[in-house]
Amino acid sequence: MYSKKYQATLVIQTDEIYWLYEINGLPPLPKSMEHVKAKIDADNKTYDSMPPIRHNFIRENAKLRSTAVSSTIKGAPLVKKHK
Numbered sequence: 001m002y003s004k005k006y007q008a009t010l011v012i013q014t015d016e017i018y019w020l021y022e023i024n025g026l027p028p029l030p031k032s033m034e035h036v037k038a039k040i041d042a043d044n045k046t047y048d049s050m051p052p053i054r055h056n057f058i059r060e061n062a063k064l065r066s067t068a069v070s071s072t073i074k075g076a077p078l079v080k081k082h083k
Contacts, residue, residue, distance in 0.1 A: 010021040067076045
């Protein structure tokens with residue numbers, strides 16, 4: 001088994017009687033998510049009708065002056081200055 005086996009004690013007490021149960025077992029198996037309706041309206045009609053924004057990555061990269069912080073050579077200039 002890959003999950004923890006649970007052990008618990010169930011106590012039921014009334015004015016007249018007292019019950020004590022030892023419960024051993026596994027958690028319930030997960031249920032299938034097929035044929036389950038959403039609890040909220042997840043449709044976003046406003047953004048579905050908008051055209052996608054196109055990027056010209058070559059133009060954007062040509063405007064960069066130095067490497068990013070995530071680069072292995074942090075902050076190095078992209079164009080070397082000739083002397």
